[in-house]
Amino acid sequence: MLKLRSILFSIGYNITSAGAGLVAVIIWPILPYSWRWRIVTCWNRFVMFWIRVCCGVRFEIIGSKHADKFPCVVMAKHQSTWETMFLQYYFGPVSTILKKELFRIPFFGWGLASLRPIAIDRSNPIQALKEIKRIGLRRLQQGNNLLIFPEGTRTPVGQIGNYARSGADIAISAGVPIIAVAHNAGECWPHKQFIKYPGTIRVVISEPFATEGKDRKQLTEEVKNWIEGEIAKMTPARKDGKRMSVNADLDMK
Helix, strand or coil: CHHHHHHHHHHHHHHHHHHHHHHHHHHCCCCCHHHHHHHHCHHHHHHHHHHHHHHCEEEEEECCCCHHHCCCEEEECCCCCHHHHHHHHHCCCEEEEEEHHHHHCCCHHHHHHCCCCEEECCCCHHHHHHHHHHHHHHHHHCCCEEEECCCCCCCCCCCCCCCCCHHHHHHHHHCCCEEEEEECHHHCCCCCCCCCCCEEEEEEECCCECCCCCCHHHHHHHHHHHHHHHHHHCCCCECCCCCCCHHHHHHHC
8 A cells, every 4th residue: 555655655756756847947036035935935835735645644833934034044954855845935935055966857857947056166166165165155145044954964764964063154154043953754754765655744943053153063063963852852753663764674574
C-alpha cells in the first residue's frame, strides 16, 4: 500500500511540476516579482496538500515565523525535499541558496529560476562564497528573506553535517536577525527514496537570533546547537514510530 500511495503522489507531483514550470516561464516577463512568487509557490502549497492526501504526511508548526522581523536570514536543517517546498512559501518572498545544476531540471528548474534564487557554482568554492554574500545582501535590501541550508547538502536522519558560516556572515553584514528552523521531514520523505511514510512532520521555528556584537563563528555555533538540540527532543515523525532508514527497513523484511 505504501508503494501504491507513493506512486500516486509521484504522478501528481511530476505532472503538476511540469505545469508550474510552464506557468513560471510564461509569467516571468509579464508579471512583477511580487506576483510571480505568489503564483509559482501555489505549486508548493499543492505539494503539501497532495502528500497529505496520497501518503498521509502532515505537519505541525511550533513557533512563529516572526514576519515583523523580515527581511531576515532563515537557516534550516536539510534532510529532505519536503522542507525546500515548505520554506519557499512559508517564509516568502525568499531567495534560496542552491546549486545551479537544479536549473537544468526541466520545468522544476524553470520555476526555481523565476523566484530570485542565488545559484552557486560548487566547482569554484571561493568565488561561490563571494557571490553568495554579494547577491545575498542585495536580495535582503530588496526585501527578500534569505534561505540557507548551512549544512550545504542533505544529511541523513540522525546525522549532523558541517555548518557553514556564510549565513551568519551575511546576517551580520546586513544587520538582520537569523531565524533557525528545525524539523524531522527526512523521516517521512527520506532523501533519494521513493517511498513516503505517513506521519506528522514537526517544524520548530526559533526566536530571532540577534546579530549585533557577534562574530560569524559564534553565531553559527549558536544556531547549530539550537537546531540540533530541538531535533534531538522531537518524537518520531512516522506513524509507525520508526526512525531507521528505508534501506534498514527493507533489510529487516
